[in-house]
Amino acid sequence: MIEVQALSKRYGAKTAVDAVSFTVQPGKVTGFLGPNGAGKSTTMRMIVGLDSPSAGRVTVNGKPYAQHRAPLREVGALLDAKAVHTKRTAYNHLRAMAATHGIPDSRVKDVIELTGLGPVAKKRVGGFSLGMGQRLGIAAALLGDPHTVILDEPVNGLDPEGVQWVRHLAKGLASEGRTVFLSSHLMSEMALTADHLVVIGRGRIIADAPIQSIIDGQGKARVRVRADRPQDLLGSLAGDGVSSQLLEPELMEITGVDARRVAEVALREQVLVYELTPLHVSLEDAYMQLTQTEVEYHSSTPLAGEPVAAPEGR
Amino acid sequence: MATSTQNAPAQQRPRQNRDDGTGLNFGRVLRSEWIKVTTVPSTVILLACTVVVMVGLAALFAWAMATSAEAIAGSEVPAEFQAPTEGPNSIAGQALTTPSAGLLFGQLLIASLAVVLIASEWATGMIRSTMVAVPKRIPALVAKTVIVALIAFVVGLASALVSYLVAQPILRGQDLDFALTQDGVLASVINTGTFLALVAVISISLGTLLRNTAGGVVTAVGVFFVLPLIVQLISGLADWIPKAARFLPGDAGTQLVMVTTVDGDLTQWEGGLVMTAWALGLLVVALVVTKKRDV
Structure with missing residues (x-):
């Protein structure tokens, strides 16, 4: 369970995350939706302590992430598929991560199998495709067999088989009672994967509800x-x-x-x-309606240098 | 699509007894950093270069000593103009420093290695994986510093020993060869390692603070190589300049490998302590900054 309470992050005059509060429950897949620059990644980074909040607090399973005795057992996070030394092999990368927690090499081999990295495990990460990088990031996230899994844009760069695999994986993890929190720019993908949605726009929570009620309520x-x-x-x-x-x-x-x-x-x-x-009202329509109002509301206040809030579609 | 990865979630082990002894501790973080340091190619390349450069320079130095001794012995210079035959400035005295003769360049390679090992984590994004695994951050950085300093010590010590062994046959022709047991020689050999370990600590701290490989290497080279040169150039301008320069990290550290020290210079102990103070001071700053800054 992830509990976010009045969490804020400011960079100078710009507020990236503005007093957001929400809870990610175990046993279901919670989607995190929002336009580019809405504060999704920043929020996820604060959950695992990479960024320190300007205000508010966030706990994972009752404690701030850094205070757990075995952080990788609590949370597995894919925040950035590029968080790997390019000259190191995938196997050695995972071995080094596992070593910090005394996780045995057998588990390293398990996650390599699980993510389909077997054929490239002994190759240097620098030559990986985006999709292979994502699989390595997911493998690292699963190393500790964690209670809570956080995946930032996990299907980015994956082929259709990979997209389907992530969907099955997320649902499977949730069905085992784990907390699964993932962001994606593919609204249709969210509709297929997520049970619950947290929608963020311009650093504020716009909606926090079961996915069906968001579709029903909006359209x-x-x-x-x-x-x-x-x-x-x-x-x-x-x-x-x-x-x-x-x-x-x-x-x-x-x-x-x-x-x-x-x-x-x-x-x-x-x-x-x-x-x-x-x-039919698709989630995409509902999402556009949700964020549209947020964008319109904000564009009346001229803020120089702010990123244009467009739906993510890389 | 029935691929092997398709059925993956079903293979996930159910969560039963989770207290299987896994968890963070410093020994494990050390092991992780050891794996990290030894699984990038730059480590092996730079360490091999360090040994080759240090031993090569020591051999050249020994050859130069032997050649000058030969030239002096063959000339008929009046006794009062001859170089002293005893003491640190005599050829025999200088020959004693052969094991650490390559340190000037060896330190640059070790400094580069240390900077590369930490700054590349920021350059590649690896640091985010590191800090997620070790969210308190300080153990990870301390562990890396310990590992790199240890490697630098061992490589320095080994290079000095090999240099000693390689130099003896070259020096023997002019009766300049010496025993490891001679006053100050063994300490100088060991401290070649100590000096490189301290260079590594300072360089890791610089790399951590700058988070940039090129910037870190340039700064480290500036501290250990360029700064002493500049000080030498301007030392005539005021009396206090050479006095203050003795406390620069590179200059103070160099005293560590001296076999004998001159009055007015720092002793081996003093030099070592001054350089250690620089290293620990910079490391503490690096730790505090890393703890506070976003990754």
């Missing part, structure tokens, strides 16, 4: 309807939270009701409906 059900008497249909559907947009004389989009309800009302009102299409 209400929407249907596209072609009907011969749109006004009659709309009149009968009118109610709380229902809005509509007439696109063509007989084509409209109705928000706030599902397709079945439209069909029921149409049947009762004897309106001819010749198209009825539920429009």
Whole structure:
């Protein structure tokens, strides 16, 4: 379990993380979403003590990370696939990391197998592809068989097989009761992997909820309807939270009701409906809506030198 | 897609008894740093260069001593103009310093190695892995310093011993050869290692503070090589300059390997203590800064 309490990080005048509080629960995959420069990596770095907070505190399994007797047993972190000496082999890198905790070489071999690094384990890391670097980072994170796994952009640079592998891995770790906290810029990937989402924008938490409720809450059900008497249909559907947009004389989009309800009302009102299409709201749409407001809210205050908050898409 | 990695999570061991004795302690961090130091190619290359350079220079020095002794013996210079035949400035006296003759360049190689070993962690990003594994940070840095200083000591000692052995046949022709048991010789050989160990500690501290390989190497070379040269050039300007210069880390440390010291200079002990003070002072600054700065 990771508990973040009013955590802030300031670099001079710029506030990278602004009093964020959230809890990452064990037993599920928690996704950490946010545009570039939103403070995701900084927050993750503060969790493992690489950056010291300007204010607030963060604990892992009840204690600040550095105060654990065996930190690598508590938290395995992939923060940066490049956190490796390029002239050292993957095997020696993992052996050196394992040695700090007295983790046996057999475990080093296990994680090499687990991450599919076997064929390149004795090669120098400098020649690794981005995907191999990611696998090595994940191998290092799993060395201590940790309670909590933190992965910053784990699928970055992975091929489709690797992406699927990370998804299975994250879900598998969570199903064993571990705390899994991962960030990704692939919203669709998040939808497939995460059970819970923490959305951050401009250093502030925008949303912290189960993934389904974020999708439901942000994008209400929407249907596209072609009907011969749109006004009659709309009149009968009118109610709380229902809005509509007439696109063509007989084509409209109705928000706030599902397709079945439209069909029921149409049947009762004897309106001819010749198209009825539920429009899916993807997590990506929901995410864009969430961060859009955050971006708009902030762009009214001119802050020179701030990175433009665009959805991550490297 | 039924690849081997696909089923990976299922192979994860269930979390049962986790108190299996794993955990951080200083001995383990030392072992980790030993693995790190010995698994990068720069260590082997620079250490081999250090031995070759130090032994080679010592052999050249011995040859130069033997040649001058021969020239003097063959000339008919009046006694009052002849070089002294005894004491530290005599050829026989100078020949005693043969084991540490290559130190001037050996120190630069060791300084470079020490800077490279720590600064490359920042350059490659490795430092983040190190600091995540050892989040209290200071044990990791102290362990690396201990390992590198130890390696520098052993290499210095070995180079001096080999230099001694290589030089004896060259010196023997002019009866300049000497025994390790002669006054101050063994101490000088051992302190060649001590000096290089202190050079390593200072260089690691500089590399830690600068977090940059090139900057660290340039600064270390500046401290041990350029600074004494500059001081020599300007030492005529004021009386206090040469007096103060005795306390520079390089100058003070050089006294360590002297077989005999001149009145007015620091003794071997004093020189060693002054250089140790520099090394520990810089190390403490490096530790405090590393503890506080973000990685």
